[in-house]
Amino acid sequence: MGPAPVVSSRYDSAPRHPRSHAGVAGRASRALTTAACALALSTGALTATPAPARADDTITTQDYFSYYKLDSTRAKGYTGKGVTIAMIDGPVDTSAPELAGANITTKTLCKYEATNATKTHATAIASVLVSKYYGLAPDATLIAYAMPAEGEKISDECRQDDQGLKRTSFAQFGTAMNDGAQIISYSSSDPNHEQKPLKWAIARAIAQGVIIVGPMGNDARDENHLSLAWWSGTVGVSAVDSTGEFASYSSWGQGVVAAGVGGPIKVRDYDTGTITDTRGTSISTPIVAGQIALARSRWPEATPNQILQLVTHSGLNLNNEWNQYTGYGVLNMGGMMKTDPTQFPDENPLADKGGGSTPTPAEVQQYIDGIVSFWEIDYDDSYVYRGVNEDATAREGLKAHIGTSPAYHRK
Numbered sequence: 001m002g003p004a005p006v007v008s009s010r011y012d013s014a015p016r017h018p019r020s021h022a023g024v025a026g027r028a029s030r031a032l033t034t035a036a037c038a039l040a041l042s043t044g045a046l047t048a049t050p051a052p053a054r055a056d057d058t059i060t061t062q063d064y065f066s067y068y069k070l071d072s073t074r075a076k077g078y079t080g081k082g083v084t085i086a087m088i089d090g091p092v093d094t095s096a097p098e099l100a101g102a103n104i105t106t107k108t109l110c111k112y113e114a115t116n117a118t119k120t121h122a123t124a125i126a127s128v129l130v131s132k133y134y135g136l137a138p139d140a141t142l143i144a145y146a147m148p149a150e151g152e153k154i155s156d157e158c159r160q161d162d163q164g165l166k167r168t169s170f171a172q173f174g175t176a177m178n179d180g181a182q183i184i185s186y187s188s189s190d191p192n193h194e195q196k197p198l199k200w201a202i203a204r205a206i207a208q209g210v211i212i213v214g215p216m217g218n219d220a221r222d223e224n225h226l227s228l229a230w231w232s233g234t235v236g237v238s239a240v241d242s243t244g245e246f247a248s249y250s251s252w253g254q255g256v257v258a259a260g261v262g263g264p265i266k267v268r269d270y271d272t273g274t275i276t277d278t279r280g281t282s283i284s285t286p287i288v289a290g291q292i293a294l295a296r297s298r299w300p301e302a303t304p305n306q307i308l309q310l311v312t313h314s315g316l317n318l319n320n321e322w323n324q325y326t327g328y329g330v331l332n333m334g335g336m337m338k339t340d341p342t343q344f345p346d347e348n349p350l351a352d353k354g355g356g357s358t359p360t361p362a363e364v365q366q367y368i369d370g371i372v373s374f375w376e377i378d379y380d381d382s383y384v385y386r387g388v389n390e391d392a393t394a395r396e397g398l399k400a401h402i403g404t405s406p407a408y409h410r411k
Contacts, residue, residue: 057275058097059127059268062134063242064261064287068333070136073294078337080137080293082300085129086181087286088172088188090118091146092126096268099123102130104142107179109171110158112148116270121282122146124267125187128286129293136290137297143179145172169228170198174379177201177210182296182304184212185289187282190228193358196376199231203359203367204380206233206348209304213237213289215281217251222324224253224355231255232357233350233364235292235311238326239263239284250281252325254355258315259326260284260291288331295336302341309344310336369407374398 065071091114094104104126122144129135130142147169148154169190174197176184184205190198205212213235214228229236236255239247239262247262263279295307302310313320314336315328322328351361359367366372370386374395377383385392386405393400 059266060133062265065134080140080297083293083297084141085183086143086176087185088145090122092144093123098127098131101132106144108146111155113153119270137293170201171379173201178381185286186214187285189226197378202231203364215285218249218280222253223251224255229255237285237288239281256327259330260287303346305346305348306341306344310341312349369405
């Protein structure tokens, strides 16, 4: 695979066709692995440089705010009210002045000692989502789940409970869905495609209409195999810069659905005590998640599948054509607020991404029918086992109605 092209997704001009572009990448966005209950999470996905500001200053604007014309969106009353977003990252500093007045609940599944780097990263993500100053969806409800990163000191609770499963992404996804999240923003990667509980957590999201948004990474290469975007049903996000050009650092791949501005944005750096500039697909991910939240709030009668249809019909790529770099393109915020998605079929356009992605539509149906092995389901308060294995009745906390699956009666 050669270098990424330059792709223009300007709001004020027609997108240009891709052309050759040589770029130098940073690290992948908060790279996360969950093999054998060992979660690797690195925050440096973003390139940070000091800015001439004091840490006690309040960040009141970002370049992407004007790029997406969010002042107009807010003026029309589109603020994400009534939508619940979950973000899975590090610990959010809810006392940061940028988050004053935001509706945020913080949670962690087990105690650990977070670094300033993960605090910086998570607080930036939360601000992009719900800051009253420049958040995409300032009136949305945000539930921020703090998950330990690689190298952070964890408690015995993290190690022992459920064999350490509280440190895994599927535990966070499952808990977020148990708590009523409608959108999950996850600025990390997850390359372990053999995790059955993660597969079934994503199957549950597809079945229940929870939209999961994740980054492609920052290594300027095809990283579909390392990205959450590899999984069916997920919204993979690459990055463009503040002029709408494909970002030199952004990774790409078959799972890309949309692109978002990846910065630079200003963030509160808890390591240096300064305001710094940073960029990455960790930033473009909550931007796209915030756009989806605005669409869900704007069009409450639309199903989640129709919201995803709206996403795939709102890209700024020429003729709305898909490519592996920007997906369908940067999302047209104004168009999403004007286009009623109930005109689209109630079908998930991301149900089968090809390339061996799972869960397949047949597997999602198995989840709905309750015939997935109960040993492969974790952190799912909604699942009812309806298969024929009577051992299910002995598993603590599992709801089981033996032999009642509609799969046994379907012709």
